[in-house]
Structure formats: structure tokens, C-alpha cells
Amino acid sequence: MAKKAAKGGGTIRKKTVTRSGKSYTYWEARITTGRDPGTGKQIQRSFTGKTQKEVREKLQAAAVEINQGCYTAPSRLTVGQ
Numbered sequence: 905m906a907k908k909a910a911k912g913g914g915t916i917r918k919k920t921v922t923r924s925g926k927s928y929t930y931w932e933a934r935i936t937t938g939r940d941p942g943t944g945k946q947i948q949r950s951f952t953g954k955t956q957k958e959v960r961e962k963l964q965a966a967a968v969e970i971n972q973g974c975y976t977a978p979s980r981l982t983v984g985q
Contacts, residue, residue, distance in 0.1 A: 914967060
């Protein structure tokens with residue numbers, strides 16, 4: 905029987921998409937960064953990369969920042985702003 909993962913650890917999965925008849929494979933990790941105060945829904949952030957190791961390192965770095973309380977969500981500011 906499989907064991908449960910630790911709460912807040914995130915997930916990693918292998919994804920394959922087909923574009924213009926060609927198949928592309930990459931790895932994706934998702935982690936919950938908090939909850940929306942208005943709706944109560946989870947706010948999730950995803951990371952992608954070519955290898956599982958690369959994605960795992962990005963996920964672990966984000967998890968450490970979230971646990972320490974120093975995580976800031978990426979903002980979409982333009983140069984003009």
C-alpha cells in the first residue's frame with residue numbers, strides 16, 4: 905500500500921502534449937501557496953522543466969520559502985507601471 909505524501913509538499917507529474925503532429929514531454933510540479941481570502945479556494949503555482957530533478961529542485965525551493973513566510977507571488981508589472 906502506498907504511503908501518503910506530506911501535506912504541502914506539492915506534486916510532480918510527467919506531461920506529454922502533441923502539437924502539429926509532434927509529441928513533447930516535460931515535467932510539471934504544482935504547489936499550493938495559500939488561499940484566496942474571498943473565495944477560500946487554493947492558490948497554486950506550477951513549475952515546468954525538462955527533467956524531474958530540475959522540477960523537484962524548483963518545487964523544494966518554493967516550499968522552503970512558503971514555510972519560512974518569505975514567499976512572494978510573481979507580479980505581472982509592465983515596464984510602464
